[in-house]
Amino acid sequence: MNLNPSFECLLLGLLLLFLLREVCGIKFTLLHTNDMHSWFDPRSESGGKCLKAEDDRGHCFGGFGRVATAVSEARKAGSVIYLNGGDTFQxxxxxxxxxxxxxxxxMNMxxxxxxxxxxxxxxxxVDGLLSFLQLVKFPVLSCNLELRxxxxxxxxxxxxxxxxxSKLQTMIGIVGYVRPDTKDRVQPNDVEFTNEIFAINTETKKLREQGVTIIIALGHAGFERDKEIxxxxxxxxxxxxxxxxxxxxTGKPPSGELPEDPYPTIIFKPDGIKVLVLQAYAFTKYLGWIDLEFDNGGNMLSFRGNPILLDKSIHIRRDVQELLDTKRKVIDDMESHVVGTTMVYLNGDRTSCSLGECNFGNFIADSLVYARVLEQPGQAGQRKxxxxxxxxxMNSGGIRASIDPSQTGAITEADVMTVLPFDSDLYYTRISGNHLMKALEHSADQRDTESGAGYLQVAGLHLTFNYNRSKGQRISSIRARCAHCQIPFYESVDREKYYGVIVTSFLLAGGDGHNFVDPDRPEFxxxxxxxxxxxxxxxxxxxIVYPEREERIISVEKKSSCCSRILARLLLTYIYIMYSCMTVIRL
Structure with a gap:
């Protein structure tokens, strides 16, 4: 049969395109952010508010406007998927x-x-999340929620x-997940959180049945859990x-952060297949960027990328800036309202405060006690x-920032909002010494967790945690400040005695696994x-304040294993010498 030459060319072209597709597969760029924490404006090098002069000198990074520009420019240049790993709130x-x-x-922008x-x-x-979901124009994902x-x-x-x-005639599945202990980290609600891995595997099977060839797990559970997934x-x-x-x-980092692992981090499945694990720090400072190539069977052929630093070389997108400027006055007013002055650095760094006593943690815990004192003025001669x-x-996870004294040391209302963003109610609770010690043992255990958010900063206590002891028995000494006294002093905690304690509503409700309601005599x-x-x-x-570290919490670290290593080496040396001697004797 004779075919029209032009038709033959068309068929040949289609065949060539098909063959090229079979050979080349699919290429796309994956962009990602996580833990943006509402840093809509750029953030200073020290982690605080960015002044325009600092930004002009290149000392500030990120902001939603720079993220928007980088994502927009990437989309103009090629096939792009942009994903967000959660904690955009707060x-x-x-x-x-x-x-x-x-x-x-x-986020819609x-x-x-x-x-x-x-x-x-x-x-x-639930209501706060629901109002957000009703406004967004993109899918928000989590496969391990039970919402009945x-x-x-x-x-x-x-x-x-x-x-x-769908990209280039390929179906790419995105499965969401969130860490199950979110239940303990937030205000009480009826959402149930299930095991991420089981839920992901259940969902990905459904996606495969629909013809999906590439699957990305997008979630919020921490780097160690991501590697397990x-x-x-x-x-x-x-x-x-x-x-x-x-x-x-991978390579020399562009700013002050030290890499925990290469980008991407490669994990091997039991069958030897590579899986890429990605994360891009936090606070909009970086945009994760990786170029990917897969064949048509969904097998990864190549990858190349690194997070890009969102510095002053990336301009702030105008429409984002204009929206923020229309709402900025109330923020400016708070930033101009000075509430105090600090002569020292107020360290609220999440790593520092979740590993031990931090001076800002001390100060905040003191303010809780002070709030209670103000509610009981009375006459000094009429009370004992x-x-x-x-x-x-105060749980360390509730302290969200540090305050740098800079030139003036001024602390503004906006600074306090940044440090304590949750606006938590305060509660008086009356618990036994035994119950108090159990709560502090739980605090000691929280130091070993990935986030350390449940580790407690204290006022009115002097205690020592000995991490050479077993879990639940780490308090080696504990003294409490007296309340029923004319001149405060510290005395050993009596397990049978009852103590008044000021905590946040989050802790009272069982946040981070704590329990501050006495089971025998609940009073709050x-x-x-x-x-x-x-x-x-x-x-x-x-x-004017200048809080210090006062050894309210002393941690005795686990004994180094160097002695064990030395003994092992001595033993090996002894065995080698004895073996050598036996050899010589035989000869």
Whole structure:
């Protein structure tokens, strides 16, 4: 049969395209952010507010406007998937004032292909999350939520287990997940969190049945868990994570962060197949960027990339800047309202405060006790105690920033909002010495966890944790400040005696696994001030502060294994000498 020459050319061209596709497969760029924590504006090198002069000199990084520009330019240049690993809520006064509404507006401008739920997306309860979901125009993912008791969330159209993206005639599946202990990290709700790996494997099987050839797990569970997911989820090709603020980089890093592992980190499945694990630090400072190539069977052929530093070379997208400027006045007012002055660095660094005593933790815990004292003025001659609660406890995860004294040492209302963004109510609770010691043992255990958020900063206590002891028996000494006394002093904690303690509503409700309600004699009441109001009042009345580390918490570290290593080497040397001697004797 004779075919029209032009038709033959068309068939030949189609065949050639098919063959090229079979050979070349699919290439695309994967961009990702995580733990943006509402840093809509650029962030200074020291981690605080960025002044324009600092930004002009190149000392500030990130901001949603720079993320928007980088993503937009990448999309113009080629085939791109942009993913967000959760915890976009919480972290700056912007969020404290405008909540999820402004986050939704800005995220719509960035237009991710999908976003994972982070733990902080639950900070304002189910209703706060729901209002965000009703505004966003992209899928928000988590496959390990059980929502039968929360029909409002179950009905939210944008909240999905997974989504499918079509690129170059290829179906790419994105599966979301969030760490199960989110339940203990947020205010009480009826959402149930299930095991991530089981839920991911269940969902990916469904995606494979629909013809999906490439699967990306997008979630918020921390770097160590991400590596386990990469190993134990057979259908997953790439893991894009968050929560642990992990900086991954290959080569010399472009700024002050030290890489924890290479980018990407490669994990091998039991069958030897490579899985890439990605994360891009936090606070919008970096944009994760990796170029990928797969064949048509979904097998990874090549990859190349590194996070890019969002410095002044990347301009801030105008529409993002304009939206922020329309809402900036209330933020500016808070930033100009000075509430106190510090002569020293107030260290609220999450690593420092989750490993031991930090001076800002001391100061905040003191402000809780002070708030209670202010509620019991009375006349000094008419009472036998200076307070009914001489102990204040603050979970390290509730302290979200440090304050640098810079040139003036001024502390503004906005600074306090950044440090204590959760606006937690304060409660008086009366517990036995035995119950108090159990709570502090739990605090000692939290030091060993990935986040350390449940580790407690203290006021009115002097204690020693000995980490050579077994779990639950690490308190080697503990003294408490007396409440029913005219001149405060410290005395050994009596397990049978009852103590008044000031805690946040988060801790009272069982946050981070704590328990501050006495099971035998429950007694608690709400204070007039919340945590932020208490800190502001404390600063205002003390005017100039210079808190120090006071050895309120002493940690005895585990004994080094160097002695064991020396003994092992001596033993090996002894065996070698004896063997040599026996050899000589035989000869």
């Amino acid at each position: 972290g700056t006064p912007w969020y404290t004032i405008y909540k999820g509404t402004l986050v939704a507006q800005l 960035l237009s991710p292909d999908a976003m994972a739920l982070g733990s902080h997306e639950f900070d304002d309860g 008791k929360v029909p409002k969330l179950q009905a939210a159209q944008q909240l999905l287990r997974s989504t499918i993206i 990469a190993r134990d989820c057979p259908d997953v090709d790439i893991v894009v994570g968050g929560q642990s603020h992990t900086f991954l980089y 105690s200076w307070t009914d609660a001489a102990i204040g406890l 009441s709400k204070l007039l001030m919340n945590d932020r109001e208490a800190l502001i009042r404390y600063l205002q009345e003390h005017k």
